[in-house]
Amino acid sequence: xxxxxxxxxxxxxxxxxxxxxxxxxxxxxxxxxxxxxxxxxxxxxxxxxxxxxxxxxxxxxxxxxxxxxxxxxxxxxxxxxxxxxxxxxxxxxxxxxxxxxxxxxxxxxxxxxxxxxxxxxxxxxxxxxxxxxxxxxxxxxxxxxxxxxxxxxxxxxxxxxxxxxxxxxxxxxxxxxxxxxxxxxxxxxxxxxxxxxxxxxxxxxxxxxxxxxxxxxxxxxxxxxxxxxxxxxxxxxxxxxxxxxxxxxxxxxxxxxxxxxxxxxxxxxxxxxxxxxxxxxxxxxxxxxxxxxxxxxxxxxxxxxxxxxxxxxxxxxxxxxxxxxxxxxxxxxxxxxxxxxxxxxxxxxxxxxxxxxxxxxxxxxxxxxxxxxxxxxxxxxxxxxxxxxxxxxxxxxxxxxxxxxxxxxxxxxxxxxxxxxxxxxxxxxxxxxxxxxxxxxxxxxxxxxxxxxxxxxxxxxxxxxxxxxxx
Amino acid sequence: xxxxxxxxxxxxxxxxxxxxxxxxxxxxxxxxxxxxxxxxxxxxxxxxxxxxxxxxxxxxxxxxxxxxxxxxxxxxxxxxxxxxxxxxxxxxxxxxxxxxxxxxxxxxxxxxxxxxxxxxxxxxxxxxxxxxxxxxxxxxxxxxxxxxxxxxxxxxxxxxxxxxxxxxxxxxxxxxxxxxxxxxxxxxxxxxxxxxxxxxxxx
Numbered sequence: 001x002x003x004x005x006x007x008x009x010x011x012x013x014x015x016x017x018x019x020x021x022x023x024x025x026x027x028x029x030x031x032x033x034x035x036x037x038x039x040x041x042x043x044x045x046x047x048x049x050x051x052x053x054x055x056x057x058x059x060x061x062x063x064x065x066x067x068x069x070x071x072x073x074x075x076x077x078x079x080x081x082x083x084x085x086x087x088x089x090x091x092x093x094x095x096x097x098x099x100x101x102x103x104x105x106x107x108x109x110x111x112x113x114x115x116x117x118x119x120x121x122x123x124x125x126x127x128x129x130x131x132x133x134x135x136x137x138x139x140x141x142x143x144x145x146x147x148x149x150x151x152x153x154x155x156x157x158x159x160x161x162x163x164x165x166x167x168x169x170x171x172x173x174x175x176x177x178x179x180x181x182x183x184x185x186x187x188x189x190x191x192x193x194x195x196x197x198x199x200x201x202x203x204x205x206x207x208x209x210x211x212x213x214x215x216x217x218x219x220x221x222x223x224x225x226x227x228x229x230x231x232x233x234x235x236x237x238x239x240x241x242x243x244x245x246x247x248x249x250x251x252x253x254x255x256x257x258x259x260x261x262x263x264x265x266x267x268x269x270x271x272x273x274x275x276x277x278x279x280x281x282x283x284x285x286x287x288x289x290x291x292x293x294x295x296x297x298x299x300x301x302x303x304x305x306x307x308x309x310x311x312x313x314x315x316x317x318x319x320x321x322x323x324x325x326x327x328x329x330x331x332x333x334x335x336x337x338x339x340x341x342x343x344x345x346x347x348x349x350x351x352x353x354x355x356x357x358x359x360x361x362x363x364x365x366x367x368x369x370x371x372x373x374x375x376x377x378x379x380x381x382x383x384x385x386x387x388x389x390x391x392x393x394x395x396x397x398x399x400x401x402x403x404x405x406x407x408x409x410x411x412x413x414x415x416x417x418x419x420x421x422x423x424x425x426x427x428x429x430x431x432x433x434x435x436x437x438x439x440x441x442x443x444x445x446x447x448x449x450x451x452x453x454x455x456x457x458x459x460x461x462x463x464x465x466x467x468x469x470x471x
Numbered sequence: 472x473x474x475x476x477x478x479x480x481x482x483x484x485x486x487x488x489x490x491x492x493x494x495x496x497x498x499x500x501x502x503x504x505x506x507x508x509x510x511x512x513x514x515x516x517x518x519x520x521x522x523x524x525x526x527x528x529x530x531x532x533x534x535x536x537x538x539x540x541x542x543x544x545x546x547x548x549x550x551x552x553x554x555x556x557x558x559x560x561x562x563x564x565x566x567x568x569x570x571x572x573x574x575x576x577x578x579x580x581x582x583x584x585x586x587x588x589x590x591x592x593x594x595x596x597x598x599x600x601x602x603x604x605x606x607x608x609x610x611x612x613x614x615x616x617x618x619x620x621x622x623x624x625x626x627x628x629x630x631x632x633x634x635x636x637x638x639x640x641x642x643x644x645x646x647x648x649x650x651x652x653x654x655x656x657x658x659x660x661x662x663x664x665x666x667x668x669x670x671x672x673x674x
Contacts, residue, residue: 016501019500021497024493024496024497027488027496028488028489028493029488029493054501055504055507056507058508058510059508059510059511062508062511065611066515070607073600074600075606075610075611076603076607082524082602082603082604083603084604086518093511093515465638
């Protein structure tokens with residue numbers, strides 16, 4: 001458990017550092033003209049997630065330090081060797097981190113879906129500002145619902161009622177997003193490619209998970225469901241049906257941009273259908289099992305309780321999911337060997353990453369684009385005629401893109417067009433000290449921890465002083 | 472912190488969206504994160520301050536308020552010297568910068584020494600990190616704060632050594648500014664801790 005505590009502390013540290021980095025980048029290093037309300041929704045959701053990370057991780061870090069000190073220094077945070085400690089403290093600290101953490105998992109997926117749907121429906125995202133503000137609202141309200149994981153602990157009716165209300169309330173911005181996605185599809189010219197299928201799967205599965213979530217926002221109903229398979233079913237519908245489907249949508253969507261080759265769409269569709277069938281076979285029966293009273297966190301159950309049939313279905317579904325992943329890995333392998341070359345813009349997409357080559361060069365853009373609108377790239381490619389139909393812009397015409405090129409060249413000639421990433425081995429050195437510290441503290445080899453600390457310190461100092469030596 | 476020093480050491484080569492230096496935003500984000508770190512530990516203390524164990528004293532039975540008030544005053548004064556250090560480097564007065572940075576570090580060391588002294592007294596009176604949940608909460612909170620002050624002292628001394636080797640020209644005054652942000656933050660946290668942990672009566 002010491003190992004677990006230290007491992008998570010180090011992981012939390014790395015996440016915090018990365019969050020500070022992402023947050024600063026998004027706030028401060030946007031392309032000229034890229035106002036906040038012109039940013040892609042994926043970037044917006046990433047920004048919200050960074051705020052959640054920097055505020056949520058220190059809470060779990062404190063809880064883990066307390067656990068670590070209980071085990072190594074003999075403190076009394078959670079063990080009652082001296083005096084009466086209160087283990088519910090752990091639950092509070094854990095869930096004050098843990099609930100924002102579930103939004104850390106789902107918000108990027110929501111961002112991905114908000115990018116994919118408009119591209120494959122060939123329509124702008126319905127209600128872009130509302131989708132953005134719903135994401136921000138979820139980020140804020142995510143801090144006020146943690147005790148709904150603890151209804152059965154005995155916090156009392158007042159606390160339970162308050163958290164039940166806030167939990168039902170957080171379903172509102174989530175529902176708003178779902179309706180916006182459906183309205184985006186409405187009347188669109190829909191192309192059912194693999195990324196689109198995964199996004200549609202996300203919406204359907206996440207909605208089911210959201211509805212079962214509302215059922216345990218109701219305290220009396222939650223008393224019945226706590227620690228049963230019903231909870232397992234719920235969180236797999238939001239985290240697998242939600243986050244994982246969203247991630248696969250993103251993988252299929254951006255794979256050509258990242259590697260330069262399109263994943264095979266037919267195999268991708270096979271992957272999707274196997275996965276969504278397997279997923280529902282695995283997790284839908286758990287609703288029934290949970291309501292029948294099967295407790296979670298168990299690998300065995302007595303015969304004759306009526307659990308056998310649905311558990312068998314679940315097992316079949318589990319293997320189907322595994323098969324679908326094999327199909328995916330085969331697709332990756334096949335694409336590597338003989339994949340179709342993607343070109344810059346294989347999906348006829350809307351956002352600026354599709355203007356550069358696939359894969360992008362290290363410096364991303366030869367000229368930093370100047371942004372004039374939301375979905376800037378789309379507006380460079382299409383204008384609307386009088387009836388609102390899309391008309392492609394003839395190549396070479398005087399569109400905002402030409403203006404942009406002129407601007408960018410100008411900026412480039414002034415010598416600050418391209419920002420090359422600075423390269424240094426020193427952060428790596430600093431990071432290498434971390435496992436030494438962890439190892440030393442876990443196995444009580446204090447000298448090793450000290451060596452690790454010195455490695456971290458020297459890495460940081462060398463890194464901090466590096467630019468001075470270059471000048 | 473090193474990230475911050477690293478980035479601030481480079482003059483802003485390209486325009487930023489907000490017009491602020493990246494390192495400044497990063498430092499504020501990091502300090503925002505620290506608020507929750509101390510917040511969680513202060514909450515733990517508030518939960519446990521009356522959770523004693525038989526035969527061991529509760530925190531309020533061992534506190535020496537006059538002594539801690541003096542060391543708190545010392546730490547507060549270090550914020551003044553930190554401001555003077557920043558003012559000096561912005562004027563281009565490098566000697567003054569070093570004097571005030573060293574003064575800040577010395578005041579910080581005085582505070583940390585006071586904390587170590589206070590801890591030894593408490594331990595002698597039977598109030599230790601193991602004696603009770605209240606003891607665990609008190610010592611972990613205050614020693615995390617002490618560790619933050621110590622890191623701050625290290626950063627101040629690094630700035631002094633950089634300045635001595637001529638690596639802290641006036642254009643890099645931001646490095647002093649950001650270490651200052653951290654230092655003031657640690658001071659403010661101490662004001663909160665001193666008020667909530669020491670001054671507010673437990674029962």
